[in-house]
Amino acid sequence: xxxxQRIVKEIVEDYYKIDITTNTRKRAYIEARAIYYKLLRDYxxxxxxxxxxxxxxxHSTVLYFIRKAKDWLLYDKDFENDYKTLNNRxxxxxxLNPDGFKTAETLExxxxxxxxxxxxxxKELQIRYSFLLGQLKIVKPDLEEQFQLTD
Numbered sequence: 001x002x003x004x005q006r007i008v009k010e011i012v013e014d015y016y017k018i019d020i021t022t023n024t025r026k027r028a029y030i031e032a033r034a035i036y037y038k039l040l041r042d043y044x045x046x047x048x049x050x051x052x053x054x055x056x057x058x059h060s061t062v063l064y065f066i067r068k069a070k071d072w073l074l075y076d077k078d079f080e081n082d083y084k085t086l087n088n089r090x091x092x093x094x095x096l097n098p099d100g101f102k103t104a105e106t107l108e109x110x111x112x113x114x115x116x117x118x119x120x121x122x123k124e125l126q127i128r129y130s131f132l133l134g135q136l137k138i139v140k141p142d143l144e145e146q147f148q149l150t151d
Contacts, residue, residue, distance in 0.1 A: 005054050011089050012036045034065040035083050039090055041066055
């Protein structure tokens with residue numbers, strides 16, 4: 001399973017709070033797997049065979065559920081809402097870091113790398129702020145108290 005497939009799988013499983021690889025015909029599992037297949041088909045260039053291999057399913061099963069998902073999107077408002085929510089989550093992950101979407105091992109790993117980037121930006125801004133505060137102290141010493149950093 002590739003990194004992209006893992007991330008999509010985690011997004012779907014986190015939303016439904018289930019393991020989509022569980023071999024069952026319960027509706028929640030079927031719908032979750034259908035959304036997983038459809039998201040992978042829509043956002044990647046994986047073949048039906050490659051998508052099915054991640055779930056130990058045949059390419060025809062993947063094709064069947066992608067078609068069913070399209071039908072369900074037309075007639076089932078709950079399914080449509082679930083799909084839109086998961087689609088938006090996936091789009092958000094891709095927008096935040098298109099390269100990380102391809103390279104992150106897990107969704108958690110993706111968010112850890114995003115946090116690290118933000119932490120570095122924060123440290124850089126603190127250094128810039130300290131420098132500017134020093135410059136302000138030289139130019140207008142009476143204004144320094146208004147701009148003190150609070151920890």
